Amino acid sequence: MNILVVSNVFPPGFVGGFELGALEVATGLADGGHKVTVLSGDYFLDETEESSPIEVRRILNCAPMSHELGDQAARHIQGTYFDFHNIRRMANSIRSLQIDLVLLFNIQGLGALSILRFLSATRMPTIAYLMDNPLHGLDRNSIASQRYESVFGASILGDNIRYIAMSRNVMQQFSESLGQPRSAHLFVPGWIHVEQYGTGAISPRRDLPVRFVFCSRIAPHKGIDLVLDAAEALVGQGVRNFSVDYFGQGQVAQLIQSIRARGLDRYVSYRGSKPKTEMVRTFEDYDALLFPTWEREPFGFVVSEAAAAGCVPIMTARIGASEWLIHEVDCLKIGRTSVALKNAMHHLIALDAEARSEFRRAARRSARQYLSFARWMPVIESECCSAGLLPAGAARAATVGVQAAFQYLGSLWREAGRDDQVD
Amino acid sequence: MEPHTISVTELDTCLDGADVVFVHQCLSATGLFAAAHAKLRGKWTFGLDHGGGEHPLAHHSPEIGRLFDAFLAQSNFGASSFEDIEGRVAVIKGPVDSTYYSVNPQVRRDSSLILAVGRVLPHKGIDRIVPLIPEDARLVVAGSCYDQDYGQYLRQMPAASRLEIREGLSDAEIRTLMQEASLFIQASTHFDYRQRYYAKPELLGLAALEALCCGTPTLVSSAGSLPELSSIRGCTMFHGDGELGALIRGHFSRQPGRPDADEISRDARAKYGLEAYGHQLLTLMAEMGAWQ
CATH class of the missing domain: 3.40.50.2000 (Glycogen Phosphorylase B;)
Incomplete structure (x- = not known):
């Protein structure tokens, strides 16, 4: 043809x-x-x-x-x-x-x-x-x-x-x-391309901070401020055992300044921008993806990529990707507010290490089974x-x-x- | 009428009921608009030009001709209108409504009547005929006067006493005049009495054709498409005013060997009539795949 x-x-x-x-x-x-x-x-x-x-x-x-x-x-x-x-x-x-x-x-x-x-x-x-x-x-x-x-x-x-x-x-x-x-x-x-991911087991990481990652355009419509608000609220409630790393390009200077201004340096960091092939492996180092993007998001490839690495997506309900995953089985779907995001983060932090690992394994299993390019x-x-x-x-x-x-x-x-x- | 005055919804509703769309004045702004919407709706589209104006894009961008599956020219001269534009041009001469315009034995010929039919405008060349009207004849011009200066000019000509301009006649009245007339003259010109130039004074010569269908001997000038009509029996072309004068004199001297009214009408019908036109059109459409 x-x-x-x-x-x-x-x-x-x-x-x-x-x-x-x-x-x-x-x-x-x-x-x-x-x-x-x-x-x-x-x-x-x-x-x-x-x-x-x-x-x-x-x-x-x-x-x-x-x-x-x-x-x-x-x-x-x-x-x-x-x-x-x-x-x-x-x-x-x-x-x-x-x-x-x-x-x-x-x-x-x-x-x-x-x-x-x-x-x-x-x-x-x-x-x-x-x-x-x-x-x-x-x-x-x-x-x-x-x-x-x-x-x-x-x-x-x-x-x-x-x-x-x-x-x-x-x-x-x-x-x-x-x-x-x-x-x-x-x-x-x-x-996702399954062959780009590691095959190692996801083991419980006990007594370590829960690691969250944001990876998208550094822009308000992707929810960068909502993440900061949620992190600030967690810290305000005395929750300390977590971290958030940002990856991506866009309004980086503004982000860095905002992290400093809110006094979140200890918990929140900007880690630069990585090529997609590197990023898919980087997701394996994280427990969950934060993706409180705008509701018109047609899909959000990053959700699939993170999930396939065993990084549980926490995403805005009703975005395209949310139609393909199941809430509390292989992802968390939230209303697009900082409170909802904070609660979802807290939910994951509060899980015991084994339950969190099982959640990650479920996300990985679903993504690799249903979302592969092959x-x-x-x-x-x-x-x-x-x-x-x-x-x-x-x-x-x-x-x-x-x-x-x-x-x-x-x-x-x-x-x-x-x-x-x-x- | 301009495109912005047209309701696209209503136009599209009309187009939806058609398989083939014939667009008259196809190079005008409105004609192109109708053709464009016909094409958007997947219709076969044929364009005809009657000298009703051309949108600048028609000559600025030859590709605009692709709006039409074919242009239908009523004459070889009419085909020249499409020379600068892309697209197939088919010459199908006519048509004249040969069922309406025909010989009527009930109507008596008036041996002194010369007839011209058309809008009273300079490029119609009526001023060429007036000085040549024989003393024992009269010229009736059936048509509305759209140019008052020209009308005044005609009325001040030396032989104007033998000229009568009749405005607002019905089709039936004009047909009767054609059946009565001894001679019909179409004296259109590329250069009018003030030497103004007209590119397309005639693209067919419909009035002359109607007169011929009524069996009336006809003189046509060499302007535009008119020479092509001289292939019809009873129709003679003239080049200059001198030749026109000689032909008028010859007509009124009753020279022998001229075809009779039935012969003239039959030949006009065979070459330009509705049936002949329709047959050629359907043959073309069948060849293009627009008709089975």
């Missing part, structure tokens, strides 16, 4: 788990004998010159990710709604490469809504792989949305677009942004093959006319937007 992968960013450069996931799936499909071509933005150029069975064309325009200063609001609108450059490049690739299936990963910033509508109108066999909501930031009541619909019509997607989602959470977010209920054909969790890649490939069975010849031909339709309607849309205030 000829597969066209579309992703706003594609490694070696990456921002988060979405791009790395796209790389792994694309590689898995290429290993399965499919011809895979990737269209991506050029924010990160590939200077590794490593040969690969996957051809990557960094020819798309990702409006919000630019090296130049400019009108961010205008870029946001372009990236959310419409970018004719990207439509044209994609249509051309579909025709010239005789594509059988389009596999969309993160298309946020590429003119996401129009990409979906373009593929829908052509009836091109398509899978939208939702590791996040590509329409995040689209406000259906905004002037921009109303202007878009007045030119392009209502955004209704056809059933030629199938969905693989990491969670019901992200599927629901997508449906709400679109304004049309859509359901996933397949749910696939954030996976288990899910064949399922993903099977779904792609199933979607790709639809005849694509007529759809490829249809890209010619539909491309022109987007060209003209796009010109009207831009014209109408000249007088709009950016909303």
Whole structure:
């Protein structure tokens, strides 16, 4: 099968788990004998010159990710709604490469809504792989949305677009942004590679502080402050036998200053940032992962990675990853408050060493059994093959006319937007 | 009508009921808008231009022509409208409503009546005919006057006493005039009486075709698509005003060997009539896969 992968960013450069996931799936499909071509933005150029069975064309325009200063609001609108450059490049690739299936990963910033509508109108066999909501930031009541619909019509997607989602959470977010209920054909969790983990037994660690780890973007929406609040509250209650280590990039200076200001140096530390392959082994040194992230978290790969190392996830209830694990069996699910987080931490601290070890073993067992890439890649490939069975010849031909339709309607849309205030 | 005045919801509802969409004035802003929505809904889309204007994008970006599965030109000259645009162009001449416009034996010919039909505008070249009206004939122009200066100019011409402009006639009244007329003249021009240039003065010549279907001998100028009509029996093309004058004089001198009304009508119908047009259109659609 000829597969066209579309992703706003594609490694070696990456921002988060979405791009790395796209790389792994694309590689898995290429290993399965499919011809895979990737269209991506050029924010990160590939200077590794490593040969690969996957051809990557960094020819798309990702409006919000630019090296130049400019009108961010205008870029946001372009990236959310419409970018004719990207439509044209994609249509051309579909025709010239005789594509059988389009596999969309993160298309946020590429003119996401129009990409979906373009593929829908052509009836091109398509899978939208939702590791996040590509329409995040689209406000259906905004002037921009109303202007878009007045030119392009209502955004209704056809059933030629199938969905693989990491969670019901992200599927629901997508449906709400679109304004049309859509359901996933397949749910696939954030996976781990079992072979990257150690096989040693998890033994009780008696009379040692309980070790917590935070590993994500150092940013408020990931809950960095909630962790500090919880730690401060524990200390305030006289609980001393614990530690928290932070890993990740982002607002590091602010974090370090906050740790100092709260007088938590003895319990809380920032440990830098490690490559993913190193981090999965590092998790083995910890009893629990603290992940009080925002509730719209589509999944949270770090949950799988930590659990597979025997590091019990304490996470916000209802995030994507929480749909795959069971509360008090292999994880703890909490409301997104510092009190709930503090109570969960305290619960783990209060367990005896053997019970805590058993909890860790359960998390490890579940993750390795249900969340392994080796288990899910064949399922993903099977779904792609199933979607790709639809005849694509007529759809490829249809890209010619539909491309022109987007060209003209796009010109009207831009014209109408000249007088709009950016909303 | 501009695209922003159109309710997309209503347009899409109309389009949903169709398998094939014919877009008239296809290069105008509204025509492109309708075609774009037809394409988004997976419809076969055919475009026709009647000289109703062109959106700047039509020539700025030839790819915009891909909105249409084919352009349908009513004449070889009309096909030239699409030269700069990508896309297939099919020439299917016509159509003229040959069931409505036909010979009527009940209507007596008026041997002194010369008829011209069309909007009274400079590029219609009515001023070319007026000085050539024989003294024992009269010219009736059936059509609304959209250019008052031009109307005034015509009325001040030396032979204007033999000119009558009739506005607001119904189709039936115009048909009767065509059946009565001794001669029909379509004198359209690329350069009007003030030497203003018109790229597309005629893309078909529908009024002349209707007159021919009524069996009326017809003179057409060499402007736009009109020369193509001279393949119909009873239709003669002229190049300049001198040639037009000679043909008018020849007509009124009753030269022998001219086809009769039935012959003219039959030939026009065979080449430009609804049935001939429909047959060619369905053949094209079948060849493209839009019709089985």
